[in-house]
Amino acid sequence: MHLLLRRPRRFFCNRPTPTIPHLCVLNRVYPPVSGATGTLLSELTPALVRRGWRVTVLTGPAPDAPRTEVTEDGVHVERVRALPFTRERTWQRGLAYASLFPAFVARALQIPAPDVIVTKTDPPMLKVLGPLLERLTGARTVHWAQDLYPEVAAGVDVIGTDGLLARTMRRLSTWALRNHHHVVAVGRCMQERLVQERGLSESKVSVIPNWPPSEVAPIPHDQNPFRDQHDLHDRFVVMYSGNMGLAHPFDAVLDAAARLATEQPEVLFLFVGEGPRKDELQAQVDQRSLSNVRFLPFQPREKLAQSLSAADLHLVTMESELEGLVVPSKLYGALGVGRPALFLGPPGSEAARLVESHNCGTVLPSPSGLRLAEAIEEWHADPNRWAEASERAHRAVSSARAEAIEQFDRLFRTVLET
Template identity: 60%
Template structure:
């Protein structure tokens, strides 16, 4: 089988990390897996990584510093991916992800050229995400053209795998048959597990032993609202004096958040860099409760994958976002957190204070959270394998007919 995605380890990025885990599990189950990916510093054009054949293409350097430069970097990948894929042996099935956006056009084309089933593994829905984040004008001619192209490409796929029920609804709204969709949620890194406070190196290293840590861990990007979080920090200075709001990660909004916290003299707000996978269990477990945020307009267009790392660490989460999101549904169905669809600084601070006052509730919610994802990676690999076999059998049957 062939996967196509911009990032693959050692490159950082959630889409690459989760792809690597799935690819390696499929290799262990007997599949021959090839991944066509973007360049990575120090990596050969062709290599084998944990049983997975990795083919890397040359392309313009990816950057978040400029929308134009990022767009050009994306544009340079499409022809490079296509050329490299066509030089490879014909696979039985091709799977595209959504990094770069609209990559499903490539998998649809390769499926037709090779006469094999194509599967689209949707982590985001484009161009709607770009519209909502104001990267392109909403309902403009560019968005309209991209929507027509992506919808036509969608219908060329034997299956579309989405990471949430809310995203499945978005895909079906495009006219894609629901019976050909599969919901396979993302899963946490294998390295993440609960680490007790007394054994937690992150808490000890940063002087957080006696703090009540409210953590946001992940990308601080345009899809994530933080106004209510910083306002809550003001109220928490009095409501929960030992509360510390810890922002762990990077992203385009980090500098602005730092400046705002400094301007408001929020001594209970601290910032930390991205944590490597080897120490992720300690950093995620350092929190007493986590924050997961999402713009309401992005319901069904993205599903915050950071939630699964939180669950694996055995910690409850407060979701600041739409009630229809997969993240909100998981927290409510399994009673391992709370949902604030229209948070304000005051309501968020009140919710944090409630969880702070009830250690038994936090502990019970954490156990339920961990149980949700205990076998998630294995279950996802099984679901993918069934989907791929179904596609291949259906194609074989249609050819014979």
């Protein structure tokens, strides 16, 4: 096996004449399959094509989508066969994840040899394929870290913190990170963890924040059909939009809803999305008879601007133990439609730093239902403060996508030349 990994890359791949650099990205989801990581890729990859890259995305299966296609934007999409993905049981999800690894390797060796390979973090531990594919193809490798595993899994009690599985995964993860040519973190808090806890040099880790989806733009309430459709015009809407997952605490949110149900009944808590905790949240709302809480399903991408703009405030929540391990992507959509954000999470997180540096919301590191209710009341009572913060929120991320595209293009070309 050792000799096999050291064979020349031309033995395995059909490498074209290197007139156009070839970038290959591995990620479980890509449109039409929904998911935050796939949405980011679908906006970055066409921009890189326009900047002179040949781009191939290796991704999981998609119903009714061809296994191989070239999109209208010029992105080559290769969908591999894998077990169907489900969130119902952890072991089934793990098997679905595991089935992608050999499928990605096999397809990576069938396409024209890439010059740069990018591994993302869906599925978890996908980074381990980077060093392997470097040996097999000769490509330079970059890991784009949306989160850090196995610490995230341990932080939400999916695996034990100090068990054999966690220790083994951490060693393997650290080995993989150190053997990529470069690592991209989505926040300064994550960069700090990679340097201080994983031993990576600062020069090897770049910070490129995420950005709002391109469809997202502010829509005034009186021009928003979503507020008409859902009878929201007389309500002050506090929205949680996105995955209701294990990394997101909600106790303070429901406690605040209970307090405001009688004190300010015009305040409506609107949960938009799905996730493993949705059934639990709905059950708690029913048990507490919270008439000021509603649930809606995920909204299609073409209605995302309407949905997000329907809010007056956005809730973004994160467990304190996950500081530096994840950066909630839902914050960028909230700011993209020009709405202040209430961040319930650690003050050192990139999310907290963004909200505070642009003065476009409130950071509550250890929120109680009382403190959250008071913060909502303060925003509701001061329309001028709300309007000014809304403008700052939109400005905070208005150029984030263009800046990220420039940074990624420059980084990939630098990696290619080293």
